[in-house]
Amino acid sequence: MVQLFDGVDTYTVILFITLAVMITLLVFSMIPRRTGQQGKPSIKTLIKCVDGHEVEREFSRGDYVGKKVKCPQCGKEAVVMAIYIKRDQQPGKP
Amino acid sequence: MAGEDWTSTLLVLLILSSFLLNFTDIPQRIQLWRWSSYIRKRIIQLFEIEQDARRKAVKYLSEQGLKDPGKAIDDFVDNYFLISPVSLEPTDIIRRLRHLIRERNKSVKAYVREVFPDASEEVRQNAEVMFEIVSVLVLINKIVKHYFQLGLKYSNWILMMQLALEMPMIVRLAKTYDDAMDSFASGTPVGDGAGPLAVRYLLSFDVPEREVAEETLVLEGTVEGRKVLAIKAKGPGSSVGYPGEALRKVVEEVGRVSAIITVDAALKLESEETGEVSYGVGAAIGDPGPEKIEMERVAAEKGVPLYAVVIKMSEEDAITTMSEEIVKGVKKAVDIIKEIIRKLPPEEPVIVVGVGNTIGIR
Incomplete structure (x- = not known):
């Protein structure tokens, strides 16, 4: 039998390498995988003014699509056009 | 010689493990144990999701003036099911199904009106959805526990394996229902x-x-x-x-x-x-x-x-x-x-x- 070092033969080396590989695989399989992380979501309300411009603001309870409100920019009559969840773009993501 | 000892030991181990793997139920039992422990953790997760949804419903209903929201939810859950009409004889099935769906809807609306007489129509409609969501989450939990306990009872490792493989999707679905509670509570479009x-x-x-x-x-x-x-x-x-x-x-x-x-x-x-x-x-x-x-x-x-x-x-x-x-x-x-x-x-x-x-x- 091939002796690599004094008292350590090839089988022992193979055994230790196999053990090390198995433990590494086990540890990696236990680490939870990260799933498509997206930025923090926020709910926005899109308001359309009679003048034609659109303003996006934070959603406030009681908002609904079609609700008549004052335009946050000019104070004229406006209507809620959409309420939607907006996710911040992840940095470095194309 | 040390090397020859290793060879003999490895050979014995190989034959023994081959025997254990091929001619006993030990691998299946180990898998059953692994899958059951995995499912048990997911069941706890499902229970937490159900509790979270219940808390959200209680909070919303209390804010809207309902005195005992916990009891109102408990009285709704498990009830108001719909038994599908007989499909063996398909004549009339749509008319019968329409009738059953409408009657169920009427019963649910009547129940919500009864427990929540002073609420606006809009709040009542949102409350109905919340009752339904909690009900669905309770049902999901019950079905998962049913198959889990059935698998354990009969050591049915195939059933356990199927359930374990389905669990990520089931948990995702339950989480979605829980998230939906926030949308219905805030009244945002879905x-x-x-x-x-x-x-x-x-x-x-x-x-x-x-x-x-x-x-x-x-x-x-x-x-x-x-x-x-x-x-x-x-x-x-x-x-x-x-x-x-x-x-x-x-x-x-x-x-x-x-x-x-x-x-x-x-x-x-x-x-x-x-x-x-x-x-x-x-x-x-x-x-x-x-x-x-x-x-x-x-x-x-x-x-x-x-x-x-x-x-x-x-x-x-x-x-x-x-x-x-x-x-x-x-x-x-x-x-x-x-x-x-x-x-x-x-x-x-x-x-x-x-x-x-x-x-x-x-």
């Missing part, structure tokens, strides 16, 4: 509201409207020089209305129509993007049957083209707050509807049906 939103974008918010069926409106306006009658559920509370019944009534009122265009949210395939829009022929509606068949029957009886425009989204997108991509998809769908209308003869009215839950959309 992805399924794409149809009603398309109707509002097609016509304006100031066009005349009237209730043509229970919780279902018909709006009248003009698009591309053609008269358009648009059907949607009555908002901004949570409701899907009865679009099939409403369509029949409107068609019978106006006599001849040039086309019926249905617009609804549709479940996307994993490879598709949220907010993608497609169009085709047929009734775009995901009800158990009665409303859809009514649409198909009306179109077939009158010989009217029935078009479908769908906005793609996942199940999560459909029951949680509408995403920006869906709003963009709705705008694209409206352009497609206009394109269809433009090709129709101008002398006859067009009917557009916006199918879906109108929460957060007037």
Whole structure:
């Protein structure tokens, strides 16, 4: 039998390498995988003014699509056009 | 010699493990133990999700003035189920199913009115959905526990393996229902509201409207020089209305129509993007049957083209707050509807049906 070092033969080396590989695989399989992380979501309300411009603001309870409100920019009559969840773009993501 | 000892030991180990793997149930028992421990952890997760949804419902209902929301939820859960009609004899099945669905809806509404007499219609509609969500989560938990305990009882490792492999999807579904509670509590539009939103974008918010069926409106306006009658559920509370019944009534009122265009949210395939829009022929509606068949029957009886425009989204997108991509998809769908209308003869009215839950959309 091939002796690599004094008292350590090839089988022992193979055994230790196999053990090390198995433990590494086990540890990696236990680490939870990260799933498509997206930025923090926020709910926005899109308001359309009679003048034609659109303003996006934070959603406030009681908002609904079609609700008549004052335009946050000019104070004229406006209507809620959409309420939607907006996710911040992840940095470095194309 | 040390090497020869190792060779003999390895050979013995190999033969022994080969025997254990091939001629005993030990590997299956180990797998059963591993899968059961995995499922047990997921069951705890499901229980936490259920409790979270219950807490959210209790908080919302207390804020709206309900005195004992916990009891109201407990009395609802497990009750108000619907037994499918006999399908062995299919004659009349749609009429029977419609009757059962409507009776169930009436019972649920009556229950909510009974426990919540002073609430507005909108709050009651939202409360109904919350009761239903908690009920669904309790049911999911019960079904998972049922198969888990059955698997353990009979050491059925195949059942256990199937359940373990399904668990990530089940937990994801439960989490989606829990997230939906936030949307219904805050009254924001959900992805399924794409149809009603398309109707509002097609016509304006100031066009005349009237209730043509229970919780279902018909709006009248003009698009591309053609008269358009648009059907949607009555908002901004949570409701899907009865679009099939409403369509029949409107068609019978106006006599001849040039086309019926249905617009609804549709479940996307994993490879598709949220907010993608497609169009085709047929009734775009995901009800158990009665409303859809009514649409198909009306179109077939009158010989009217029935078009479908769908906005793609996942199940999560459909029951949680509408995403920006869906709003963009709705705008694209409206352009497609206009394109269809433009090709129709101008002398006859067009009917557009916006199918879906109108929460957060007037």
